[in-house]
Amino acid sequence: MTDTSAPLVTLEGVTKRYAAITALSEVDLTIRAGEAVCLAGENGSGKSTLIKVLVGVERPSAGRILFDGVPQTRLTPTAATRAGMQVIFQDFSLFPNLSVAENIAMTAERATGARLVHRRRARERAREVLDRIGVDLDLDARVERLPVAHKQLVAICRALAADARLIIMDEPTTALTEREVARLLDLIRRLKADGVAVLFVSHKLAEVLEVCEHVVVLRNGEKVADGPAETFDAASLTRAMTGRDVAETPPEPLDPSASDLLKVENLTKDGAFRDVSLTLRAGEVLGVAGLLGSGRTSLAKALFGLATPDSGRVTLDGTDVPLGDPIAAAGAGIGYVPEDRLTEGLFLEQSIARNIAVGRLEAHASGGVLNLRDLWEEAAEWLKRLSVKAPDPQAPVRSLSGGNQQRVVLARWMARQPRVLILNGPSVGVDVGSKAEIHAIISDLAARGLGVIVISDDLPELLGTCHRILVMKAGVITDEVAGGEGITEDDLSHRLAS
Amino acid sequence: MSRILHSTEGRLALITIVVFVLMAALSPERFLSPQNLTSMAFQFPEFAILALAVAVAMLTGGIDLSVVGAANLSAVVAALFMANVVGADGGAGMVALAFVMALCVGLVAGLFNGVLVATLGLPPILATLGSGLIFTGFAIAMTGGSAVMGLPSAAAWIGNGTILWIPVPLVVFALLAAALGWLMSRTSFGLKTRMFGANPLAARYAAMDTGAVLIKLYALCGMLSAVAGFIVMSRANSAKADYGSSYLLLAVLIAVLGGVNPYGGYGRIIGVVLAVLSMQFLSSGLNLLGVTNFAREMIWGALLIAVMLINTLAKRRTS
Numbered sequence: 001m002t003d004t005s006a007p008l009v010t011l012e013g014v015t016k017r018y019a020a021i022t023a024l025s026e027v028d029l030t031i032r033a034g035e036a037v038c039l040a041g042e043n044g045s046g047k048s049t050l051i052k053v054l055v056g057v058e059r060p061s062a063g064r065i066l067f068d069g070v071p072q073t074r075l076t077p078t079a080a081t082r083a084g085m086q087v088i089f090q091d092f093s094l095f096p097n098l099s100v101a102e103n104i105a106m107t108a109e110r111a112t113g114a115r116l117v118h119r120r121r122a123r124e125r126a127r128e129v130l131d132r133i134g135v136d137l138d139l140d141a142r143v144e145r146l147p148v149a150h151k152q153l154v155a156i157c158r159a160l161a162a163d164a165r166l167i168i169m170d171e172p173t174t175a176l177t178e179r180e181v182a183r184l185l186d187l188i189r190r191l192k193a194d195g196v197a198v199l200f201v202s203h204k205l206a207e208v209l210e211v212c213e214h215v216v217v218l219r220n221g222e223k224v225a226d227g228p229a230e231t232f233d234a235a236s237l238t239r240a241m242t243g244r245d246v247a248e249t250p251p252e253p254l255d256p257s258a259s260d261l262l263k264v265e266n267l268t269k270d271g272a273f274r275d276v277s278l279t280l281r282a283g284e285v286l287g288v289a290g291l292l293g294s295g296r297t298s299l300a301k302a303l304f305g306l307a308t309p310d311s312g313r314v315t316l317d318g319t320d321v322p323l324g325d326p327i328a329a330a331g332a333g334i335g336y337v338p339e340d341r342l343t344e345g346l347f348l349e350q351s352i353a354r355n356i357a358v359g360r361l362e363a364h365a366s367g368g369v370l371n372l373r374d375l376w377e378e379a380a381e382w383l384k385r386l387s388v389k390a391p392d393p394q395a396p397v398r399s400l401s402g403g404n405q406q407r408v409v410l411a412r413w414m415a416r417q418p419r420v421l422i423l424n425g426p427s428v429g430v431d432v433g434s435k436a437e438i439h440a441i442i443s444d445l446a447a448r449g450l451g452v453i454v455i456s457d458d459l460p461e462l463l464g465t466c467h468r469i470l471v472m473k474a475g476v477i478t479d480e481v482a483g484g485e486g487i488t489e490d491d492l493s494h495r496l497a498s
Numbered sequence: 499m500s501r502i503l504h505s506t507e508g509r510l511a512l513i514t515i516v517v518f519v520l521m522a523a524l525s526p527e528r529f530l531s532p533q534n535l536t537s538m539a540f541q542f543p544e545f546a547i548l549a550l551a552v553a554v555a556m557l558t559g560g561i562d563l564s565v566v567g568a569a570n571l572s573a574v575v576a577a578l579f580m581a582n583v584v585g586a587d588g589g590a591g592m593v594a595l596a597f598v599m600a601l602c603v604g605l606v607a608g609l610f611n612g613v614l615v616a617t618l619g620l621p622p623i624l625a626t627l628g629s630g631l632i633f634t635g636f637a638i639a640m641t642g643g644s645a646v647m648g649l650p651s652a653a654a655w656i657g658n659g660t661i662l663w664i665p666v667p668l669v670v671f672a673l674l675a676a677a678l679g680w681l682m683s684r685t686s687f688g689l690k691t692r693m694f695g696a697n698p699l700a701a702r703y704a705a706m707d708t709g710a711v712l713i714k715l716y717a718l719c720g721m722l723s724a725v726a727g728f729i730v731m732s733r734a735n736s737a738k739a740d741y742g743s744s745y746l747l748l749a750v751l752i753a754v755l756g757g758v759n760p761y762g763g764y765g766r767i768i769g770v771v772l773a774v775l776s777m778q779f780l781s782s783g784l785n786l787l788g789v790t791n792f793a794r795e796m797i798w799g800a801l802l803i804a805v806m807l808i809n810t811l812a813k814r815r816t817s
Contacts, residue, residue, distance in 0.1 A: 306703070326702060326703070326705045327705050327707055331705075336703065343697070343700070344700055345700060345703065346700060347693050347696040347697045347701075347763070348697070349763060349764065350692070350693060350696050350763070354693065358689075358690075358693050359705065361686035361689060361690060362686060364686070365685070365686040368685045368686055368687055369684060369685055370685055370686055370689060372684070
């Protein structure tokens with residue numbers, strides 16, 4: 001069946017430049033009603049810019065956007081919503097303290113221009129939408145009490161209640177178990193039959209391929225692949241996204257006589273993780289794999305003192321590490337490279353040199369007075385050692401690429417010469433080349449006798465860099481596997497999400 | 499030229515010069531008269547020092563609204579000591595002792611703020627609004643609300659004296675500004691203050707001793723306030739719980755005008771100094787032109803918004 005009517009959404013040569021950076025370069029994209037399109041790309045490939053342009057948050061520097069064949073010259077978020085464009089973000093942007101019905105009806109009610117909230121009408125509208133997609137949810141339940149998969153349903157329903165014609169789903173599967181993904185796919189099929197188009201945006205899309213008609217791959221802001229979904233599989237998607245095969249740096253085999261370095265005993269924090277015990281040996285790279293919400297980040301924060309566990313014990317070389325105190329943890333020799341580099345890791349407007357030196361200002365000062373030359377020289381040395389391509393250590397760290405920014409955070413901790421380094425998502429938002437180099441740094445750190453904990457949802461990364469991998473599910477460590485050749489990615493992925 | 503206009507301080511320097519030239523052109527013989535220049539030099543240091551205190555608090559992304567309260571409380575304690583213990587014929591040594599007492603009161607007031615903000619985690623704007631009222635309340639309780647008079651004549655020197663024809667308050671302000679500029683740019687404390695202001699979360703994740711930094715910083719604000727309070731007391735030859743109540747707004751205004759980012763992380767002392775000068779030129783000039791006080795406050799407000807607008811637009815253009 002060929003559809004001769006104008007496509008729902010057409011992008012023609014859309015380009016978006018931010019100052020010197022080209023985030024999107026002449027991207028064409030067509031989405032028809034009732035079609036599911038998969039937009040794949042690594043972090044920083046231009047996916048989010050494309051969403052922003054599509055829903056009118058950002059104006060393209062060049063190119064055209066057409067809805068139903070009509071060019072949109074001054075597209076605003078309001079106009080895009082009116083045209084039926086709805087985005088479901090990874091965090092769903094729901095109101096946690098409101099009920100399911102209120103959340104579903106909220107945007108739709110606002111769109112009618114009504115200033116008052118009609119409780120009964122809200123319920124009716126929510127019920128209609130739920131019936132339409134054949135889902136049953138308790139309308140009065142408070143959204144914060146719902147499991148992740150149900151929150152996602154509420155977000156989808158809210159989009160539908162606002163007469164969505166295209167639902168854009170950002171990273172829809174990161175927090176879902178296998179069974180929940182299957183249910184989501186069923187729902188997508190029903191939506192498509194209903195004439196609603198879906199755009200999946202993600203860096204891990206293999207699992208949604210089967211419901212998609214069409215796959216578009218972005219890399220560095222350019223469209224590098226575009227074709228029917230049948231012609232792609234997980235491997236070819238990855239190759240298209242990354243542009244090359246990543247050379248892994250497997251760690252040196254662990255010295256069997258290596259001593260125990262970090263010991264965690266029965267660490268428990270209510271609502272986050274329970275009864276976690278682990279031992280990290282000197283020179284060992286230990287992976288922690290878990291889905292979003294599995295407690296992996298809470299555990300990392302607790303080890304670095306950013307959260308206070310309810311009970312349990314952490315010892316380093318047999319000495320107790322005080323819990324809930326990052327300064328004490330750092331003093332004991334634990335370092336933490338956080339998950340969200342931009343908000344937790346970096347001082348974006350401050351210089352590269354300052355971002356590196358901030359971890360050990362005392363070492364650059366005598367009597368509180370900074371030796372600025374010493375500080376700059378050391379920063380420059382680290383930049384060279386970690387081959388950061390930075391024009392000037394005095395430039396704001398914001399001006400660096402993701403991979404180089406991550407190396408700045410790494411340099412800050414390496415300068416402190418920690419005994420244990422915890423890396424949470426070390427290669428999130430980092431280009432492929434940098435990713436391989438960061439893995440090489442990890443392997444080098446381990447070879448120097450550091451204990452390294454790598455927390456990641458990037459399974460090939462864990463398999464490629466770790467001696468051992470712990471699987472974390474619902475706050476509990478459920479499994480332990482050997483890294484490297486010991487287990488396949490599919491097998492590990494199954495253990496995580498089953 | 500465009501480089502000058504690109505930095506906040508460059509623009510501010512230009513504005514300061516323009517205001518000065520404009521006022522000099524509008525009433526040359528009066529604005530440029532030695533009397534006017536001298537009186538300006540005696541007038542501004544007291545609120546300029548308060549502006550320095552607000553500015554350093556703003557560097558952390560916080561604010562200190564208790565500066566005037568702390569200044570008056572410190573001055574009242576010092577004045578009560580001089581009037582009741584020392585007496586009218588006390589010498590310079592006793593005045594110095596009173597000054598140290600004022601500094602101690604400022605220090606304690608600042609530590610109190612620091613504990614509220616850093617240890618108890620209260621929002622600085624509310625914590626210092628409350629503590630400012632408490633400080634004023636203490637000062638009222640100690641004085642019954644009336645002015646403390648009968649200070650030794652030696653106490654007048656710090657507010658009214660000159661060193662080589664330069665007014666003492668101006669010298670004090672210049673020394674404090676220079677010291678703060680150095681402290682904020684050349685010491686690990688100053689750098690930590692900025693880094694904390696730029697991103698408090700990242701500071702915590704970098705294992706910075708954020709609590710200690712904040713407590714020291716608010717203590718510093720309290721001591722700066724005490725110095726300002728002492729100068730006010732010396733110039734007025736008395737201390738009172740509610741002197742300089744219009745100074746708080748002025749101090750905040752100058753700090754923002756001086757290019758200190760109210761969200762923290764950016765600001766230079768030189769900017770605050772330039773902002774003080776342009777405000778003083780403007781206010782003296784308008785005064786000489788016969789503009790009423792009410793209109794002057796309106797012009798200050800308009801100036802504040804205009805400068806913030808220019809800064810915001812300039813930032814948008816570069817990003």
